[in-house]
Amino acid sequence: MYIATVDMSSCGGCHNALLAIGEPLIALLSRHTLSFSSPLMDRRSISPSDVVIACGAIGTREELEVAGEIARTSRKVIAVGSCAVYGGVCGSGSARPETDFEELDLPHLLNRALPLDSTMDIELYIPGCPPPPNLIFEALKSVLEGYTAPHFDATVCSECPRRVTDNHVESWDPHPSYGAGNETCHLNAGHLCLGPVTRGGCHAACTSRGAVCAGCRGPSEMVLSSQLHSIFSDMVKYMSLTTRTREDRVAGQLQAMLRSIYLFTRGDPVTWARVGERLPKD
Template identity: 60%
Template sequence: MYIATVDFCACGGCLNSFLSVGEPLLSLLGEHTISFSSLLADRRNISPSDVVIATGGIRNLEELDIAREVSRTSRKVLAVGSCAVHGGIPGMAPLSEEVASLGKDSELPELLEEVEPLDSCMNIDLYVPGCPPTPEVLFEALKSVLEGYAPFHYDGTVCSECIRRVERKPVKSWSAHPGAGLPPEDCLLNHGLLCLGPITRGGCFAVCPSRGSRCMGCRGPSDMVLSSQLHSMHSDMVKFVSLTTGIKENKVEKVLGGMLKEVYLFTRCDPVIRSKANEKLQDGRGGGPS
């Protein structure tokens, strides 16, 4: 088969994670041909391929044209990384007027109003979220497509993979960073850290909380959020925190109101949840934790 990697508005982290697979990747690719790749092959033009590993979202008109052409000439496309699946961190850019004006009076390709996830203009066969997805998840996804079997679907949340245990108890104060001496078995939420594990798709084996950092939600909304009526990561987070801490939902709203950019850091441009995110972010209450 002919395999290509194509990068749109991407930082290169996803491709690096892909290359980090190492020996198993070489064995898997050994039977196939790299038709185009900025890192793996010296080719100037993207040619029709059987499998395309696409990273990044669509940020400008040039990328939009390339994406449509790749979609038209490829058999299967994997959307790899949160930028490709949800728009990712570059999706926060339209919030700055300075960035929105770039490209208007220059030779740079004209910017779109919003960063678009790849499925806005391409047929996607498999979504592999994460910023970046782990090498293991990426390898498994590519293998499943090349060998024609159904990939594993991570339908649980990050909490379901976390070694920390949540307790129903009040939070004294909220902060962005863990203090020293946090017990390894204690849930970060119980210590006032806005860990997004309860609303985020698992598959990373809770790598951040297990090292004492809160989950920032890079794997996007869990199946539970997507199947809920509102598709609102914010509402589901409020409900979970309220249940966990015993604090009333309207009071939790006030705390989380100052952390909305955090909740939608990777997903603001996802059409499924963007209306909810915009409604919240544009009312002037967005911001990072203090």
């Protein structure tokens, strides 16, 4: 099969994660043909491909055209990374004025960075900032060679080695200290951790090393699958339960921190529609 890899508005981290697959990727590609790779080839038009590995959000008018080309000429697209899936960090800013830097010969910025599925059908979504290389590899194998890729319904908490203790916190610390040796659940210790509402699959990469989960894999299956679920209410309930802090108290403190909570999904109109109304006005 013919494979293309495309980078749009991104930091390049997802392509690095792709390369980090290493020898298994080389072995897989040796059975197929790499027909195009935007970081490797100095050429604008994408060759028609069976599978496109697409990283980054659509942030410029030029990328909107590239997305249209992919939609017309490709059979299957794998959206790799939270920028591609949700708009990610690129889509996290508020809507901005559409900007044309014509006199400087710079790209024409759209008024917001869009997730890829706003313009094309997506075969598989691999969120993460960046996603773990093994998840990208499994997605590729499943699309190219019929391997059944694992599906992650559970949350980061289910993969986390930290444990809830009999605690009671009075306030949340938006700037948690990092304590790799501490085995207590971050929420339980009063540090905002998005593990309870975030899709697993990363093996709790951050919390097992001392940091909180920043939610880079996006909302969990449970949060996404039920239209009745409010992401905000889920967080409040869980935090209240694990820390024995009153729900209204948790809700008040979370409200002030919402902009950073939804950092990775602000570019996604579906997710954002369910939380945006809770944000303080600019």
